[in-house]
Amino acid sequence: MSTSTPALGADRRVSHGLARALRSPSLRLIGRRLAAAIPVLWGVTLLTFLVLNIMPGSAAQQLLGADATPEQVRQLEAELNLDQPAWVRYWEWLQGVVTGDLGNSIASGQPVTTIIGQRLPVSVELVLCAIIVSLAFTVPLALMAARRPNGIVDRLSMVLSMTGLSIANYVFALVLVVVFAVIFPVLPAIGFVPLSDGLLGNLRSLILPAIAIGFPLFCFYTRFLRGDLVEQMRGEDYVVTAKAKGVGPWRVLIRHAFRNSLFGLLTIVGLNLGTLIGATVIIEQIFALPGIGQELLQAINNRDAVVVQAIVLLLAVVVVVANLITDLLYAVLDPRIRYGQRSA
Amino acid sequence: MRSRAKLAGLALVAASSLLVAACGGGGATDTEGSGSGKPQRGGSLTVLEGAGYAGAWPTGLDPATNTTGGANQSQMNAIFGRLFKLGEGGKIVPSLASGYDISEDGKTAKIEIRPGVEFQDGTPFDAETVAWHFQRVVDSPCNCSPSRYWRLEKKNGITTEGDDTVVLHFTVPSGAVISQLLSSNANWVASRTALEKMGEKKFKITPVGAGPFKVVSNKLSSELALERNPTYYEKGKPYLDRLIFKTIGSEQAAYQALQAGQGQAYEGMNITPLIEQARKNPQLTVTQQPATSPYVIQLNTKVAPFDDKRAREAIYYATDTNAIREGLFNNWYPVSQSFTAPGGKFHHASVPGYRTYDLEKAKALVQELGGLEVTLGTLDAYVANQVNEALQSQWEKAGIKTTIRSWQLATLIKEFDSGKWQSMLQTAGAWDPAAGVSVDFRFASTSPYTGVWDPKLDKLLLDAAATVDESERDRLYTEAAKYISDQAYAPFMFAFAPQNVAVKGVQGPGLTTPISSLLVGPAIWWEDVWRSE
Numbered sequence: 047m048s049t050s051t052p053a054l055g056a057d058r059r060v061s062h063g064l065a066r067a068l069r070s071p072s073l074r075l076i077g078r079r080l081a082a083a084i085p086v087l088w089g090v091t092l093l094t095f096l097v098l099n100i101m102p103g104s105a106a107q108q109l110l111g112a113d114a115t116p117e118q119v120r121q122l123e124a125e126l127n128l129d130q131p132a133w134v135r136y137w138e139w140l141q142g143v144v145t146g147d148l149g150n151s152i153a154s155g156q157p158v159t160t161i162i163g164q165r166l167p168v169s170v171e172l173v174l175c176a177i178i179v180s181l182a183f184t185v186p187l188a189l190m191a192a193r194r195p196n197g198i199v200d201r202l203s204m205v206l207s208m209t210g211l212s213i214a215n216y217v218f219a220l221v222l223v224v225v226f227a228v229i230f231p232v233l234p235a236i237g238f239v240p241l242s243d244g245l246l247g248n249l250r251s252l253i254l255p256a257i258a259i260g261f262p263l264f265c266f267y268t269r270f271l272r273g274d275l276v277e278q279m280r281g282e283d284y285v286v287t288a289k290a291k292g293v294g295p296w297r298v299l300i301r302h303a304f305r306n307s308l309f310g311l312l313t314i315v316g317l318n319l320g321t322l323i324g325a326t327v328i329i330e331q332i333f334a335l336p337g338i339g340q341e342l343l344q345a346i347n348n349r350d351a352v353v354v355q356a357i358v359l360l361l362a363v364v365v366v367v368a369n370l371i372t373d374l375l376y377a378v379l380d381p382r383i384r385y386g387q388r389s390a
Numbered sequence: 391m392r393s394r395a396k397l398a399g400l401a402l403v404a405a406s407s408l409l410v411a412a413c414g415g416g417g418a419t420d421t422e423g424s425g426s427g428k429p430q431r432g433g434s435l436t437v438l439e440g441a442g443y444a445g446a447w448p449t450g451l452d453p454a455t456n457t458t459g460g461a462n463q464s465q466m467n468a469i470f471g472r473l474f475k476l477g478e479g480g481k482i483v484p485s486l487a488s489g490y491d492i493s494e495d496g497k498t499a500k501i502e503i504r505p506g507v508e509f510q511d512g513t514p515f516d517a518e519t520v521a522w523h524f525q526r527v528v529d530s531p532c533n534c535s536p537s538r539y540w541r542l543e544k545k546n547g548i549t550t551e552g553d554d555t556v557v558l559h560f561t562v563p564s565g566a567v568i569s570q571l572l573s574s575n576a577n578w579v580a581s582r583t584a585l586e587k588m589g590e591k592k593f594k595i596t597p598v599g600a601g602p603f604k605v606v607s608n609k610l611s612s613e614l615a616l617e618r619n620p621t622y623y624e625k626g627k628p629y630l631d632r633l634i635f636k637t638i639g640s641e642q643a644a645y646q647a648l649q650a651g652q653g654q655a656y657e658g659m660n661i662t663p664l665i666e667q668a669r670k671n672p673q674l675t676v677t678q679q680p681a682t683s684p685y686v687i688q689l690n691t692k693v694a695p696f697d698d699k700r701a702r703e704a705i706y707y708a709t710d711t712n713a714i715r716e717g718l719f720n721n722w723y724p725v726s727q728s729f730t731a732p733g734g735k736f737h738h739a740s741v742p743g744y745r746t747y748d749l750e751k752a753k754a755l756v757q758e759l760g761g762l763e764v765t766l767g768t769l770d771a772y773v774a775n776q777v778n779e780a781l782q783s784q785w786e787k788a789g790i791k792t793t794i795r796s797w798q799l800a801t802l803i804k805e806f807d808s809g810k811w812q813s814m815l816q817t818a819g820a821w822d823p824a825a826g827v828s829v830d831f832r833f834a835s836t837s838p839y840t841g842v843w844d845p846k847l848d849k850l851l852l853d854a855a856a857t858v859d860e861s862e863r864d865r866l867y868t869e870a871a872k873y874i875s876d877q878a879y880a881p882f883m884f885a886f887a888p889q890n891v892a893v894k895g896v897q898g899p900g901l902t903t904p905i906s907s908l909l910v911g912p913a914i915w916w917e918d919v920w921r922s923e
Binding site for chain 1: 442446594613838
């Protein structure tokens with residue numbers, strides 16, 4: 047008896063803790079969001095499949111090229127199992143996905159998980175670098191611009207932002223290569239150096255692509271953050287109070303206004319993740335980076351439905367999860383926000 | 391809004407100026423290439439390949455399952471070597487084979503295998519393996535499979551005689567068998583032992599052949615890294631230690647990468663302003679390869695308006711090929727009046743009675759027809775789109791209303807399938823008219839991509855492909871060209887010649903010296919490519 051009592055108490059504490067955790071508003075939010083994501087993700091796969099099937103030409107035709115005879119196309123379609131009805135192929139693929147099997151590429155026969163495993167790290171690194179590049183320059187420039195609206199820094203930042211927003215990222219990428227790889231050959235024009243071959247080489251291979259993707263975002267974020275900061279500094283009561291208390295302007299800007307503006311910035315960064323991932327498709331082509339964007343484009347060209355569906359599904363999951371994380375970060379950044387609490 | 395537009399404009403102007411300034415050069419034009427000097431051993435070479443064609447190998451590199459083998463001939467040649475290769479002046483050079491013999495009736499071809507050769511895995515390169523390989527590629531779905539030309543006997547179509555001879559037995563005479571072998575995946579022999587050991591799935595990623603380079607790593611349609619095969623049969627070759635094929639998204643990006651030293655060669659540059667810049671750039675060598683495939687305006691003779699010979703003649707007379715060559719392509723590409731070109735076999739500069747540009751005759755014919763409205767299509771590609779736009783404006787002058795359409799591959803094929811298309815800008819013919827995208831492909835009744843259904847022409851083309859005697863083949867193809875011209879079946883324009891770009895110091899046959907194109911571009915001899923530093 048004496049030995050079982052503490053064990054029972056521990057069990058009770060664990061189950062009690064679990065029950066409390068399950069009642070946690072944040073966990074419930076996660077649960078609700080994930081449940082809502084299931085039909086969204088299914089819809090994405092169905093839409094992708096439908097679009098791929100509406101597009102003229104089969105994978106066999108694409109793979110064989112313009113010179114193939116109809117007999118050759120039929121032969122390859124049979125070999126690739128493409129002579130089955132579309133819904134049968136989709137159903138089989140969907141069943142596989144539910145059990146964790148994304149299938150094999152129609153073109154190469156390689157497991158899609160292997161292909162994604164090879165390509166994803168490159169794109170993840172690229173996207174992270176692009177976010178870092180964009181935010182690292184956004185925050186200081188927006189703060190300096192907001193400190194003196196219409197001052198020289200503000201005007202310069204506006205010129206820079208407008209330039210960045212006006213120029214297509216693929217044109218900007220080519221300009222970057224000309225300047226930093228051809229005229230001043232300090233960075234590589236193409237190619238990817240894996241992290242395993244050295245951090246410096248790896249970063250060098252990603253600097254130009256990350257700037258090409260990150261610069262337009264930096265321009266957008268800077269304008270957004272600067273505008274928000276200026277608004278807060280002009281009209282918000284807490285700013286007036288802080289100033290009345292004798293807090294210095296930089297301190298008001300950074301400690302008070304910037305903290306509030308972070309929510310907006312965070313939302314924009316989260317919402318722009320899809321745009322960011324979309325940009326990698328073009329930029330990976332230009333810089334010959336073996337990432338997921340390059341694979342997606344090739345798979346679309348080859349009508350490799352299995353690979354396209356898997357990659358689109360993966361990207362949709364990333365966007366859904368990123369938005370969820372953004373929501374949760376609100377609560378971390380602002381103690382006033384607690385999910386599940388009723389507003390007063 | 392106004393200031394924003396101005397800023398955008400300024401940004402683009404600045405970007406364009408930078409690009410032009412950086413891409414321009416002031417050096418002398420070098421279109422001859424440079425094949426001089428004593429080859430040196432060692433070094434690494436990165437070859438950039440366009441993502442839309444040579445840089446795409448989505449189905450791997452097994453000769454029997456690589457459906458895009460024709461586009462990937464560089465990668466395939468480097469790994470597997472070749473039984474025969476095409477040399478300068480259109481000479482067939484035995485390589486892994488040592489020779490061939492075709493029987494007088496054209497129904498038997500004996501291919502001698504070079505003795506003592508080994509695959510990269512150390513297994514013997516013998517007749518039995520070559521025969522096994524032939525059978526495998528004949529059954530393959532690649533559009534470069536020899537099955538599209540070879541009519542082999544059902545039983546014992548491929549046999550061996552001893553260790554060094556493979557015999558092909560045909561049901562019909564096949565005089566062009568070696569030309570067809572050159573343009574097909576039969577020319578790339580895979581190691582049977584390696585394939586059976588690895589299985590097809592692994593073999594297509596890391597294939598084993600008897601070529602000058604071995605596979606180190608292969609990321610499909612992205613990067614293929616090869617290293618020197620020390621057991622290659624030609625002593626001292628290949629010269630390079632490493633050969634890397636890298637896929638690149640655009641010609642502009644490829645050009646910049648060459649300038650930045652991240653690549654040393656680019657195959658098949660198309661875009662005229664870039665070629666002009668590259669030719670002026672003292673760091674680069676641009677080599678225009680001998681043209682073999684002429685552009686042809688296919689006319690669908692089964693449907694209106696081109697079921698009427700007068701409408702076809704009007705197109706002949708309204709087409710000013712020289713103006714297009716000069717205006718769009720700096721006269722780089724030679725005029726062709728038939729399905730042959732200066733870099734290929736059986737070429738003759740002119741076809742007697744060929745209808746050349748004559749605007750007045752074109753106008754008169756259009757008037758006689760009571761007007762002419764046509765749709766002109768093509769596969770969406772830089773050169774073809776440029777030509778079609780020029781044709782539209784030329785034909786307009788003759789009173790021909792033209793709607794131009796540019797299709798993706800799948801839609802183009804659908805158009806052909808529908809049978810309702812009117813005219814298409816395509817390429818026809820190859821180094822040997824009976825191989826590659828052969829003349830039959832565009833003109834034989836049996837082809838799904840023909841615009842002509844004429845038994846007389848069918849017979850001429852069949853006989854020309856079957857005949858062993860080369861002078862007789864020449865006579866038959868000349869007759870076929872004259873017949874096509876007389877019937878005004880399809881006007882030919884100019885033969886596109888691919889241009890290979892290499893950085894100075896890189897040299898090799900097909901890269902910096904001319905070799906006729908077997909398919910779209912020439913098959914470069916990678917084992918002979920070397921760097922001078």
